[in-house]
Amino acid sequence: MRIRHIKGSEEYIASDPFVIQQPEAYKGKWKKEVFGNDAPLYLEIGMGMGTFIRTHSFMYPENNYIGFELNTTVLYKAVKRYEGELSERGFDPGDNKGRNLRFIRSDARFLCEYFEDHEVDRIYLNFSDPWPKDKNANKRLTSPQFLRLYDRILKKDGRIEFKTDNRGLFDYSVETFPASGWEIKEITYDLHNDVRMNEGNVMTEYEAKFSAKGNPIFKLIAARTKDQG
Numbered sequence: 001m002r003i004r005h006i007k008g009s010e011e012y013i014a015s016d017p018f019v020i021q022q023p024e025a026y027k028g029k030w031k032k033e034v035f036g037n038d039a040p041l042y043l044e045i046g047m048g049m050g051t052f053i054r055t056h057s058f059m060y061p062e063n064n065y066i067g068f069e070l071n072t073t074v075l076y077k078a079v080k081r082y083e084g085e086l087s088e089r090g091f092d093p094g095d096n097k098g099r100n101l102r103f104i105r106s107d108a109r110f111l112c113e114y115f116e117d118h119e120v121d122r123i124y125l126n127f128s129d130p131w132p133k134d135k136n137a138n139k140r141l142t143s144p145q146f147l148r149l150y151d152r153i154l155k156k157d158g159r160i161e162f163k164t165d166n167r168g169l170f171d172y173s174v175e176t177f178p179a180s181g182w183e184i185k186e187i188t189y190d191l192h193n194d195v196r197m198n199e200g201n202v203m204t205e206y207e208a209k210f211s212a213k214g215n216p217i218f219k220l221i222a223a224r225t226k227d228q229g
Protein backbone atom coordinates (compact mmCIF):
# COMPACT_ATOMS: atom_id res chain seq x y z
CA MET A 1 0.00 0.00 0.00
CA ARG A 2 1.32 3.45 -0.95
CA ILE A 3 1.43 5.83 1.98
CA ARG A 4 1.25 9.54 1.34
CA HIS A 5 4.12 11.40 2.93
CA ILE A 6 3.17 13.84 5.68
CA LYS A 7 5.12 17.09 5.64
CA GLY A 8 7.09 17.59 8.83
CA SER A 9 6.83 13.94 9.94
CA GLU A 10 10.63 13.38 9.88
CA GLU A 11 11.23 16.49 11.99
CA TYR A 12 8.53 15.49 14.45
CA ILE A 13 9.93 12.02 14.89
CA ALA A 14 13.48 13.32 15.18
CA SER A 15 12.64 15.20 18.36
CA ASP A 16 9.88 13.12 19.86
CA PRO A 17 10.62 11.84 23.40
CA PHE A 18 9.03 8.45 22.69
CA VAL A 19 11.08 7.73 19.54
CA ILE A 20 14.52 6.35 20.29
CA GLN A 21 16.93 8.23 18.03
CA GLN A 22 20.02 6.04 18.39
CA PRO A 23 18.77 2.58 19.30
CA GLU A 24 22.25 1.08 18.98
CA ALA A 25 23.27 3.12 22.06
CA TYR A 26 20.92 1.03 24.22
CA LYS A 27 21.98 -2.42 23.07
CA GLY A 28 21.93 -4.62 26.18
CA LYS A 29 20.59 -1.75 28.32
CA TRP A 30 16.96 -1.24 27.27
CA LYS A 31 15.36 -2.23 30.54
CA LYS A 32 17.69 -0.34 32.86
CA GLU A 33 18.48 2.77 30.80
CA VAL A 34 15.34 3.34 28.74
CA PHE A 35 12.59 1.99 30.98
CA GLY A 36 14.38 2.15 34.33
CA ASN A 37 13.19 -1.27 35.46
CA ASP A 38 13.76 -4.99 34.96
CA ALA A 39 10.33 -5.81 33.49
CA PRO A 40 9.89 -8.02 30.40
CA LEU A 41 10.61 -6.43 27.03
CA TYR A 42 8.06 -7.05 24.28
CA LEU A 43 8.75 -6.02 20.70
CA GLU A 44 6.32 -5.65 17.79
CA ILE A 45 8.06 -5.63 14.41
CA GLY A 46 6.21 -3.81 11.62
CA MET A 47 3.68 -2.33 14.03
CA GLY A 48 2.01 -0.04 11.47
CA MET A 49 0.00 2.61 13.31
CA GLY A 50 0.47 0.66 16.48
CA THR A 51 -3.06 0.00 17.75
CA PHE A 52 -1.95 -3.41 19.01
CA ILE A 53 1.12 -2.31 20.93
CA ARG A 54 -0.36 0.96 22.17
CA THR A 55 -3.32 -0.95 23.59
CA HIS A 56 -1.05 -3.59 25.13
CA SER A 57 1.05 -0.89 26.79
CA PHE A 58 -2.03 0.48 28.56
CA MET A 59 -3.45 -2.96 29.40
CA TYR A 60 -0.21 -4.27 30.87
CA PRO A 61 1.67 -1.41 32.56
CA GLU A 62 3.93 -4.03 34.22
CA ASN A 63 5.67 -4.77 30.86
CA ASN A 64 7.97 -2.75 28.60
CA TYR A 65 7.00 -2.36 24.93
CA ILE A 66 8.82 -1.31 21.78
CA GLY A 67 7.04 -0.64 18.49
CA PHE A 68 9.39 -1.11 15.54
CA GLU A 69 8.41 0.35 12.17
CA LEU A 70 10.21 1.00 8.90
CA ASN A 71 8.01 3.70 7.45
CA THR A 72 8.44 7.25 8.80
CA THR A 73 4.92 8.46 8.01
CA VAL A 74 3.34 5.37 9.52
CA LEU A 75 5.47 5.75 12.64
CA TYR A 76 4.54 9.44 12.87
CA LYS A 77 0.85 8.49 12.87
CA ALA A 78 1.43 5.86 15.55
CA VAL A 79 3.27 8.35 17.77
CA LYS A 80 0.60 11.04 17.31
CA ARG A 81 -2.12 8.56 18.21
CA TYR A 82 -0.21 7.42 21.29
CA GLU A 83 0.33 10.98 22.46
CA GLY A 84 -3.38 11.68 21.90
CA GLU A 85 -4.25 8.67 24.06
CA LEU A 86 -1.89 9.86 26.79
CA SER A 87 -3.63 13.25 26.80
CA GLU A 88 -7.07 11.63 26.97
CA ARG A 89 -5.90 9.69 30.00
CA GLY A 90 -4.65 12.83 31.70
CA PHE A 91 -0.92 12.21 31.17
CA ASP A 92 1.55 14.73 29.80
CA PRO A 93 2.16 13.66 26.16
CA GLY A 94 5.59 15.32 26.21
CA ASP A 95 6.88 13.32 29.17
CA ASN A 96 8.13 9.78 28.61
CA LYS A 97 9.18 9.17 32.23
CA GLY A 98 7.37 6.22 33.73
CA ARG A 99 5.79 5.30 30.40
CA ASN A 100 6.27 1.74 29.17
CA LEU A 101 6.22 2.27 25.37
CA ARG A 102 8.92 3.48 22.98
CA PHE A 103 9.27 3.47 19.20
CA ILE A 104 12.11 2.70 16.81
CA ARG A 105 12.13 3.71 13.14
CA SER A 106 14.29 1.21 11.33
CA ASP A 107 14.44 -1.95 9.25
CA ALA A 108 14.17 -5.26 11.09
CA ARG A 109 17.33 -6.37 9.24
CA PHE A 110 19.27 -4.34 11.82
CA LEU A 111 17.68 -5.84 14.95
CA CYS A 112 20.95 -7.35 16.17
CA GLU A 113 22.58 -3.91 16.14
CA TYR A 114 19.97 -2.68 18.62
CA PHE A 115 19.36 -5.66 20.88
CA GLU A 116 21.85 -7.84 22.73
CA ASP A 117 21.60 -11.62 22.45
CA HIS A 118 18.55 -12.85 24.41
CA GLU A 119 17.53 -9.36 25.53
CA VAL A 120 13.93 -9.51 24.24
CA ASP A 121 11.21 -11.51 26.01
CA ARG A 122 8.65 -11.74 23.21
CA ILE A 123 8.26 -10.77 19.56
CA TYR A 124 4.96 -9.96 17.88
CA LEU A 125 4.58 -10.11 14.09
CA ASN A 126 1.18 -8.87 13.01
CA PHE A 127 -0.03 -8.90 9.41
CA SER A 128 3.51 -8.73 8.07
CA ASP A 129 3.84 -7.80 4.41
CA PRO A 130 3.31 -11.02 2.42
CA TRP A 131 5.83 -10.44 -0.40
CA PRO A 132 4.08 -13.07 -2.59
CA LYS A 133 6.74 -13.37 -5.30
CA ASP A 134 9.39 -16.02 -4.65
CA LYS A 135 12.17 -13.61 -5.58
CA ASN A 136 11.18 -11.48 -2.54
CA ALA A 137 10.83 -14.37 -0.10
CA ASN A 138 13.76 -13.23 2.05
CA LYS A 139 11.93 -9.93 2.75
CA ARG A 140 9.13 -11.82 4.53
CA LEU A 141 9.47 -11.27 8.28
CA THR A 142 9.05 -15.03 8.84
CA SER A 143 11.80 -16.02 6.37
CA PRO A 144 14.72 -18.11 7.70
CA GLN A 145 16.91 -14.98 7.48
CA PHE A 146 14.69 -13.08 9.91
CA LEU A 147 14.08 -16.12 12.13
CA ARG A 148 17.86 -16.28 12.65
CA LEU A 149 17.86 -12.68 13.91
CA TYR A 150 14.97 -13.39 16.27
CA ASP A 151 16.82 -16.47 17.50
CA ARG A 152 19.66 -14.22 18.62
CA ILE A 153 17.76 -11.41 20.32
CA LEU A 154 14.98 -13.46 21.91
CA LYS A 155 15.34 -15.04 25.36
CA LYS A 156 15.84 -18.80 25.28
CA ASP A 157 12.32 -19.43 26.56
CA GLY A 158 10.88 -16.46 24.65
CA ARG A 159 8.17 -16.81 22.02
CA ILE A 160 7.05 -15.32 18.77
CA GLU A 161 3.38 -14.63 18.19
CA PHE A 162 2.43 -14.24 14.53
CA LYS A 163 -0.96 -13.48 13.02
CA THR A 164 -2.15 -12.73 9.51
CA ASP A 165 -5.08 -13.19 7.18
CA ASN A 166 -2.76 -14.12 4.31
CA ARG A 167 -2.93 -17.88 3.79
CA GLY A 168 0.12 -17.97 1.50
CA LEU A 169 2.33 -16.23 4.09
CA PHE A 170 0.90 -18.35 6.89
CA ASP A 171 1.49 -21.66 5.06
CA TYR A 172 5.03 -20.50 4.24
CA SER A 173 5.63 -19.65 7.92
CA VAL A 174 4.24 -22.99 9.13
CA GLU A 175 7.15 -24.49 7.16
CA THR A 176 9.91 -21.97 7.94
CA PHE A 177 9.50 -21.99 11.73
CA PRO A 178 10.11 -25.75 12.27
CA ALA A 179 12.81 -25.79 9.57
CA SER A 180 14.66 -23.04 11.48
CA GLY A 181 14.62 -24.72 14.91
CA TRP A 182 11.30 -23.42 16.23
CA GLU A 183 8.39 -25.44 17.52
CA ILE A 184 4.87 -24.29 16.73
CA LYS A 185 3.30 -24.50 20.18
CA GLU A 186 -0.16 -23.27 19.24
CA ILE A 187 -1.92 -22.69 15.95
CA THR A 188 -5.37 -21.68 14.72
CA TYR A 189 -6.83 -21.09 11.28
CA ASP A 190 -9.74 -19.06 12.67
CA LEU A 191 -8.54 -16.98 15.60
CA HIS A 192 -11.75 -15.06 16.20
CA ASN A 193 -13.74 -18.29 16.56
CA ASP A 194 -11.11 -20.05 18.66
CA VAL A 195 -12.32 -19.24 22.17
CA ARG A 196 -9.07 -20.20 23.91
CA MET A 197 -6.55 -18.57 21.56
CA ASN A 198 -8.72 -15.49 21.07
CA GLU A 199 -8.89 -14.75 24.78
CA GLY A 200 -7.36 -11.30 25.39
CA ASN A 201 -6.78 -10.79 21.65
CA VAL A 202 -6.12 -7.18 20.70
CA MET A 203 -6.93 -6.46 17.08
CA THR A 204 -4.48 -4.61 14.86
CA GLU A 205 -5.59 -2.11 12.20
CA TYR A 206 -5.23 -4.71 9.46
CA GLU A 207 -6.96 -7.34 11.54
CA ALA A 208 -10.00 -5.10 12.09
CA LYS A 209 -10.12 -4.24 8.40
CA PHE A 210 -9.75 -7.74 6.99
CA SER A 211 -11.85 -9.58 9.54
CA ALA A 212 -14.66 -7.06 8.82
CA LYS A 213 -14.49 -8.32 5.22
CA GLY A 214 -15.03 -11.86 6.47
CA ASN A 215 -11.42 -13.08 6.20
CA PRO A 216 -10.44 -15.67 8.82
CA ILE A 217 -7.40 -14.74 10.91
CA PHE A 218 -4.56 -17.25 11.28
CA LYS A 219 -2.29 -17.27 14.30
CA LEU A 220 0.67 -19.29 15.54
CA ILE A 221 2.85 -19.12 18.63
CA ALA A 222 6.39 -20.44 18.25
CA ALA A 223 9.21 -21.16 20.69
CA ARG A 224 12.60 -22.81 20.25
CA THR A 225 12.60 -26.58 20.02
CA LYS A 226 14.13 -28.16 23.14
CA ASP A 227 17.43 -29.16 21.54
CA GLN A 228 17.97 -25.56 20.37
CA GLY A 229 17.55 -24.66 24.04
Ligand code: SAM
Nearest residue numbers: 046047048069070071107108126127204205206
Ligand atom coordinates in the same frame (compact mmCIF):
# COMPACT_ATOMS: atom_id res chain seq x y z
N1 SAM B 1 1.08 -4.64 12.18
C1 SAM B 1 0.18 -3.66 11.59
C2 SAM B 1 -1.21 -4.21 11.52
O1 SAM B 1 -1.37 -5.42 11.70
O2 SAM B 1 -2.15 -3.44 11.30
C3 SAM B 1 0.70 -3.20 10.20
C4 SAM B 1 0.72 -4.24 9.13
S1 SAM B 1 1.38 -3.64 7.59
C5 SAM B 1 0.80 -4.79 6.43
C6 SAM B 1 3.09 -4.10 7.72
C7 SAM B 1 3.97 -3.04 8.34
O3 SAM B 1 5.29 -3.58 8.50
C8 SAM B 1 4.12 -1.79 7.49
O4 SAM B 1 3.83 -0.66 8.28
C9 SAM B 1 5.59 -1.80 7.05
O5 SAM B 1 6.13 -0.51 6.90
C10 SAM B 1 6.24 -2.60 8.17
N2 SAM B 1 7.46 -3.31 7.76
C11 SAM B 1 7.62 -4.07 6.65
N3 SAM B 1 8.86 -4.57 6.58
C12 SAM B 1 9.52 -4.10 7.67
C13 SAM B 1 10.85 -4.25 8.14
N4 SAM B 1 11.76 -4.98 7.47
N5 SAM B 1 11.20 -3.65 9.30
C14 SAM B 1 10.29 -2.90 9.99
N6 SAM B 1 9.01 -2.72 9.58
C15 SAM B 1 8.62 -3.30 8.44
